[in-house]
Structure formats: C-alpha cells, structure tokens
Amino acid sequence: MGSRSCDCLLVVPTGDQGSILGVEVDVARRSYSTQIVQREEDQKIKTDESGGLLKPQLFFVTIPQVDGGCEISLKVSWSQKLLYKDGLFAVTVPFRFPDFVNPSAKIFSKREKVHLYVNTSTGKEVVIQRTSHALKEERRGLGKMSFLYEANVEYWSTQDFHFSYSIYSNDLFGGVLLQSPSVHDYDQREMFYLYLFPGSNLSRKVFRKEVVFLVDISGSMQGKPLENVKNALSAALLELSSRDYFNIIAFNEEMHFFSSSLEPTTEDSIENATQWISKTFVASGGTNILQPLxxxxxxxxxxxxxxxxxxxxTDGSVEGERDICCAMRTHMSDKGSINPRISTFGIGTYCNHYFLRMLSSIGRGQYEAACDPDSIEVQMRRWFRRALSPILVNITIDILDHLEAFEVYPFNIPDLSLGCPLVVSGRYEGRFPDSAKAKGSLADMSDSFVDLKVQIAKDTPLDKVLAKQQIDLLTSQAWFSESKQLEEKVIKRSIDSGIPAEYTDMILLRHEEEKQDGVKQAKKQDKHKQGKTKDQPINLVHGMKLGFGNVAATTENLPTGFGELKPPETSHVLVKAAGCCSKLCDCCCCMCFIKACSKMNDQCVIALTQLCTALSFLACFECCSLCCGGGSD
Structure with missing residues (x-):
C-alpha cells in the first residue's frame, strides 16, 4: 500500500560454484552497493541482516523501509564456473521464479530477455548441443557466438537457463592467451592464460592406476554426509578399469582396512568392497589425518x-596441518618422477579447505568441496570422474624457463584428464615467445608434445576470469607459509576484482539522494572512504568466507558444519514467503488471497467490501463500549 512501508528481502540464486562480485540496488531516493574492503582492527561492524548467504547458492540483501508503490532496481553480478562432462561445456544460470512473485493484476507486463555471448578463445568451431530457451543467433565467428532471447510472458520463467556446446578436435590441443594489466591493476606484470583440452576422443587410453581411498568416518560424519560419501565411493569403484588396483582405508582415531594390500579390480573385489563399505562406514570417534596418509x-x-x-x-580440521603438508612434500621429493597424486575433498565448513587445497597442489591432484549437504554426492562423483581419467601427466611448458620472472597458479601443474580441461594462469616479466609447446607423458609412457598457439586476448577480461582461482590458491599459500606479504597480495587482488577473500570483507553501503530543482541528484561520495569510515558502523555481508577450519568443533565431534549462513529472522521470513498458505491465518495477507480477489467479479467485490465495512463498524462499537461504557474496572 502506498501509505505503508516495510523491509524488503531480495533473494538471488547464484548458480553452481558461483561467487558474488557486486550488488547494486536503487529504490526511491536511496541506493545501495556492495564493496570489498580490508577490515580495520577498530572498525565497527553491524551484525544486522543487511545481506549474505542463506545457503551456498542463495544470496540475499535486505532493503529497510521501502515505501509501497516504489520501484526497485536490482543488479547482481557474479562469476560462475563452466561445467565440463563427456566433451561438453555447460552453463546453467538460475532463471526460475517462484509463483508468489508473479504480479496478480494483468496490467503488469512481464518481459524476459537473455543476451548470451560465447567466446571460447580457441579459434576452433563451436557446436551447440542444447539450449533451454529459444535463442536467436545474432552473430557467429570462429570460436565466438552471440545470441538473444526475448519474450513477453504471462508468468515469469519456471525453468533455469541452460546452454551447452562442444569444441571439436580429435586430438589434444591447447593455447596461450596474453593480456596487459589495466592501469588500475596493482600488479603491472603481464598476464597469461594457458589451456589444454583433452579433445573429443573419449576412448583415448588412460593410465593404469593404483588407488587408495581415505574416508573420514568420525562421529561428525553421521547421517546424510556419510551416506552420500558411501554412494559416491561405490560409484567410483565402478569407474576403475580391470587393469587398476585399489584399497580403502576408513579412519577416525584408528584405521580400518578393506585389505592389507592393494586389490585387483574385479567384479568380486568391487562387490566385496561395497559390502565392506556398508558394514564399516559407521560414524564414530575422532579424526586423525596424518596416519592414514x-x-x-x-x-x-x-x-x-x-x-x-x-x-x-574429510569433514574435519586437525592440529598440525602445515606439518602434514610438509611431510607429504617430503614423500613427493623421495619418489621422483612417479609421485603419488593426492586429491582432496572437503565437506562442510569445519574442515580447513585451504589445507586441503594446498595438499592437492603439492600432490598435483584435484581439489573439490561441498558446502551444501544436498550437493555432496553429485560433486564427489564429478571429482572422482575427473581425477580417475588421466591421459597426460608430468606436464611441463617450455617457455616458462625462458621468461625473466613468472608466477604460476597452481604452482605444480596437475594432470590432464578426459574429465576436465587443464587451466594454468599467472603473471610474467619479459617477452613471451610467439609459439610454445607443452610436454607430458602418455599412458604408454611415451612423450607427447602439444603445440600451443599464442595470441593476444583482445575481448576476454583475463583478470576477471582468473581472479577466483588465483585468490584461492594464493590464500592457501599464505596460510601454509604464514606470509604477511602473500596476505597483502590476496587483499589487493580481492579488492581489485571485487571477489571476497579470507582477509577482506564485503560490506553494503548506503548512498542518499536529494531532490534539487525537481531532479534527483546523488551525493557523489568516495566509496573507498565510506568503506573505511571508523566513526560509523558498516553493514557486513555475511557468509562470504570459508575460514581456516574449526579444530575445536572437530575435536568435539560436532555434526558436519555447513555454516550458519542464514540469520534466524531472515530464514523465518523466507519460510513464510515460500509457504504462506501453510496456515489459515496467513492466507488473509498472502499472495494467494490477492490472486483470488483479482479473479472476483465486480458484484462479489462490492459485497465483500460491504461485509468488511460492517465488521469494522462492529469492531469500533466494541471498542467504544469498552472505553466509555459503565463499570468501575
């Protein structure tokens, strides 16, 4: 109603492995925007519900006291990782709106518009595989495409936007993209982005493997987390070939062995392992990671x-994690060229994800995490599939040794597998050669050389594409080395890119507007100074960090933590909004009642209005009798 006002909760889904980059909201004579800042030690932080994560893929922001009839303009930017499976790249963007956000009156026109620009930067032909909406092709070039979808709709979209494509090449191929930093970049070294693709030959020979699965069965894993792990592990055993060997070690304070040594992969051994998993994977006890490693x-x-x-x-954090990394690095140096790969999977927020990321970097393996209990099994299966299909190992890039100085992320180049392209990025000084080669070992132990085409990235924002990966890897190195210099580098990279990091905060700033001569003019204030104001509390956006583990929670065997991302009051409001018809009393003010009224004819509306007026007179009469009537009480 135009005479009333209330707080407005805006919720935006951010997709698979999405990372919020920025939010801008305009309403009436106010505007709000997010900003990444370094928190000062004496900075006043407000702990209200201004914004944050309700769960890992749901971001919210609260706008206080919005007047009825106002228009709200919301712009949200986020980065999202492309998925790769069976030779297909796929992106799914949240585009599904709940029914209660549909305006009930027919006078509101609803228009959907999606503009999609694809730039693979490979110079190879792109083949569209599937799209969820009727896209109209606007432009097409070698490795580049542009599409548009526009439609007037009766109801907002009820399905997510999905798009998938493939890049055809029967053999391994790769390339290098180069780009100069912007004038505002604190790091003025040149940038490079190196990629290797496994090609479209899915029957390519993979390495024979000897695999040991280490699974945390401590008491905190009880319930859904452990059940999902059991399902994913049982599926991973079926991914092994008949030439592979495997073993399983379940651990808490003790170790429980499927076998005293590696077992050949046969139908009988997989059946026995599946039965052993079902009997042995019972959550109990504490956590000891070094001993099973x-x-x-x-x-x-x-x-x-x-x-x-x-x-x-694992879902836990333990003492001496840096010592564990040092011990594994020593093992690697002793083994020589055939080092064991170490792939890590973190569950929840109690484990130290930066320890697990560092461990996988040392072991040239794959790191993955699930911060949502519903995504554990899906992401674990994807993680196993990616790591269990290596086709090129011990990869080296010839030009890196000829540069004056360079910085590479990750510092140990992982293997190239059928299940995932390989991406290596970094900064360098000196002149980058016009051509390059990648060298690695194939499954038959022969050497393979891949020619890498070097080109300038003219319309690809490499700094934004690379920021998330580099911030996470730099943070793990800063944690491991306890280097203040690396922490400062993470802070600068985080502020420049707008991506939250462990050493920075995302805050919500309010900007006032005033009317002058009938025209709204914003008060142009320096956002950076606003974010660092010490006299005025700032609104912190919650749930944007993973943290460095919780040893105390692991020691106490608390159930797997997935973060208290949603403040209690916000959660309550969301539940009421989503299930407003669950109680009869809620129906008097919910969207269902509004929709019902919109479908009534004029006579029914008049009758209902007269009834409500009569009831209000009765209420007034009762009030007057209580205030003015007889009686001494």
Missing part, C-alpha cells in the same frame, strides 16, 4: 608401472 604412501611406495593416486575425504 602415511599408510597410503607406504602401500603405494612400490608402484612403478602405474600412476599412484590417493583420494582423501
């Missing part, structure tokens, strides 16, 4: 003709 290294120590691989799954 050392045991896995011992079992893989005699590997000579196969690629050794360790998979570590």
């Amino acid at each position: 050392n045991e896995a290294m011992r079992q893989l120590s005699k590997t000579s003709e196969a690629l050794p691989h360790i998979f570590l799954v």
Whole structure:
C-alpha cells in the first residue's frame, strides 16, 4: 500500500560454484552497493541482516523501509564456473521464479530477455548441443557466438537457463592467451592464460592406476554426509578399469582396512568392497589425518608401472596441518618422477579447505568441496570422474624457463584428464615467445608434445576470469607459509576484482539522494572512504568466507558444519514467503488471497467490501463500549 512501508528481502540464486562480485540496488531516493574492503582492527561492524548467504547458492540483501508503490532496481553480478562432462561445456544460470512473485493484476507486463555471448578463445568451431530457451543467433565467428532471447510472458520463467556446446578436435590441443594489466591493476606484470583440452576422443587410453581411498568416518560424519560419501565411493569403484588396483582405508582415531594390500579390480573385489563399505562406514570417534596418509604412501611406495593416486575425504580440521603438508612434500621429493597424486575433498565448513587445497597442489591432484549437504554426492562423483581419467601427466611448458620472472597458479601443474580441461594462469616479466609447446607423458609412457598457439586476448577480461582461482590458491599459500606479504597480495587482488577473500570483507553501503530543482541528484561520495569510515558502523555481508577450519568443533565431534549462513529472522521470513498458505491465518495477507480477489467479479467485490465495512463498524462499537461504557474496572 502506498501509505505503508516495510523491509524488503531480495533473494538471488547464484548458480553452481558461483561467487558474488557486486550488488547494486536503487529504490526511491536511496541506493545501495556492495564493496570489498580490508577490515580495520577498530572498525565497527553491524551484525544486522543487511545481506549474505542463506545457503551456498542463495544470496540475499535486505532493503529497510521501502515505501509501497516504489520501484526497485536490482543488479547482481557474479562469476560462475563452466561445467565440463563427456566433451561438453555447460552453463546453467538460475532463471526460475517462484509463483508468489508473479504480479496478480494483468496490467503488469512481464518481459524476459537473455543476451548470451560465447567466446571460447580457441579459434576452433563451436557446436551447440542444447539450449533451454529459444535463442536467436545474432552473430557467429570462429570460436565466438552471440545470441538473444526475448519474450513477453504471462508468468515469469519456471525453468533455469541452460546452454551447452562442444569444441571439436580429435586430438589434444591447447593455447596461450596474453593480456596487459589495466592501469588500475596493482600488479603491472603481464598476464597469461594457458589451456589444454583433452579433445573429443573419449576412448583415448588412460593410465593404469593404483588407488587408495581415505574416508573420514568420525562421529561428525553421521547421517546424510556419510551416506552420500558411501554412494559416491561405490560409484567410483565402478569407474576403475580391470587393469587398476585399489584399497580403502576408513579412519577416525584408528584405521580400518578393506585389505592389507592393494586389490585387483574385479567384479568380486568391487562387490566385496561395497559390502565392506556398508558394514564399516559407521560414524564414530575422532579424526586423525596424518596416519592414514602415511599408510597410503607406504602401500603405494612400490608402484612403478602405474600412476599412484590417493583420494582423501574429510569433514574435519586437525592440529598440525602445515606439518602434514610438509611431510607429504617430503614423500613427493623421495619418489621422483612417479609421485603419488593426492586429491582432496572437503565437506562442510569445519574442515580447513585451504589445507586441503594446498595438499592437492603439492600432490598435483584435484581439489573439490561441498558446502551444501544436498550437493555432496553429485560433486564427489564429478571429482572422482575427473581425477580417475588421466591421459597426460608430468606436464611441463617450455617457455616458462625462458621468461625473466613468472608466477604460476597452481604452482605444480596437475594432470590432464578426459574429465576436465587443464587451466594454468599467472603473471610474467619479459617477452613471451610467439609459439610454445607443452610436454607430458602418455599412458604408454611415451612423450607427447602439444603445440600451443599464442595470441593476444583482445575481448576476454583475463583478470576477471582468473581472479577466483588465483585468490584461492594464493590464500592457501599464505596460510601454509604464514606470509604477511602473500596476505597483502590476496587483499589487493580481492579488492581489485571485487571477489571476497579470507582477509577482506564485503560490506553494503548506503548512498542518499536529494531532490534539487525537481531532479534527483546523488551525493557523489568516495566509496573507498565510506568503506573505511571508523566513526560509523558498516553493514557486513555475511557468509562470504570459508575460514581456516574449526579444530575445536572437530575435536568435539560436532555434526558436519555447513555454516550458519542464514540469520534466524531472515530464514523465518523466507519460510513464510515460500509457504504462506501453510496456515489459515496467513492466507488473509498472502499472495494467494490477492490472486483470488483479482479473479472476483465486480458484484462479489462490492459485497465483500460491504461485509468488511460492517465488521469494522462492529469492531469500533466494541471498542467504544469498552472505553466509555459503565463499570468501575
């Protein structure tokens, strides 16, 4: 109603592995925007519900006291990772609106518009595989496409926007993109982005593997987390080939072995392992990570003709994690060229994800995490599939040794697998050659050389594309080395890119507008100074950090933590909005009642109005009798 006002809760889904980059809201004579700042030690932080994550893929912002009849303009920017499976790149953008946001009156026109620009930067032909909406092709070039979807609709979209494509090449291929930094970039070194693709030949020979699965079965894993892990592990066993060997070690304070040594992959051994998992995976006890890692290294120590691989799954954080990384690095240097790969998977927010990321970097493996209980099994299956299909290992890039100085992320180049392209990025000084080669070992132990085409990235914002990966890897290095210099580098990269980091905060700033001569003019204030104002509390956007683990929660065996992302009051409002018809009393003010009224004819509306007027007179009469009537009480 135009005479009333209330707080407005705006909720935006951010997609798979999305990262919020910025939010801008305009309403009446106010505007709000997010900003990344370095928190001062004496900075006053307000703990209200201004914004944050309701859950890992739902971002919210609260706008206080919005007048009825106002128009709200909302712009949200986020980065989202492309998924890759069976040779297809796919992106799914949230585009599904709940029914209660549809205006009930027919006078409101609803128009949907999606503009899609695809730039693969590969110079190869792109083949569209699937799209969820009727896209009209606007432009097409080699490796580049532009599409538009526009439609007037009766109801807002009820399906997410999905688009998938493939890049055809029967053989391995790759390239290097170069770009100069912007004038505002604190790091003025040149940027490079190197990619290797496995090609479209899905039957390519993969390495014979010897695998040890390490699974945390401590008491905190009870319930849904452990059940999802069991399902994903059972599916991973079926991904092994008949030439592979495997073993499983379940651990808490103790270790529980499927076998005393590596077992060949047969139908019987997989059946026995599945039954053993069902009986042994019972959540109890504490967490000890170093002991099972050392045991896995011992079992893989005699590997000579196969690629050794360790998979570590945990939801906890333990003392001495830096010492564990140092011990694994020593193991790697002792093994020589056939180092065991270490892939890590973190569940929830109690584990130290930066420890797990560092461990996988040391072991040239794959890191993955699930911060939502409903996504554990899906992401674990994807993680196993990616790491269990290596086709090119011990990869080196010839031009890196000829540069004056360079910085590479990740610092150990992982293997190229059928399940995932390989991306290496970094900064450099000196002149980058016009051509380059990547060298690696194939499954038959022969060497393979891949020519890399070097080109200037003219219309690809490499700084934005690379920011998330580099911030996460730099943070893990800063944690491991306890380097203040690396922390400062993370802070600068975070502020420049707008991506939250462990050493920065995302805050919500309010900007006032005033009317002058009938025209709204914003008060142009320096946002950076606003964010660092010490006298005025700032609104913190919640849930944007993972943290460095919770050893105390792990020691106490608290159930797997997925973060208290949603403030209680906000959660309550969201539940009422989503399920407003659950109670009869709610129906008097919910969208269902409004829709029902919009479908009544004029006579029915008049009758209902007269009834409400009569009831209001009765209420007034009762009030007057209480205030003015007889009686001494």
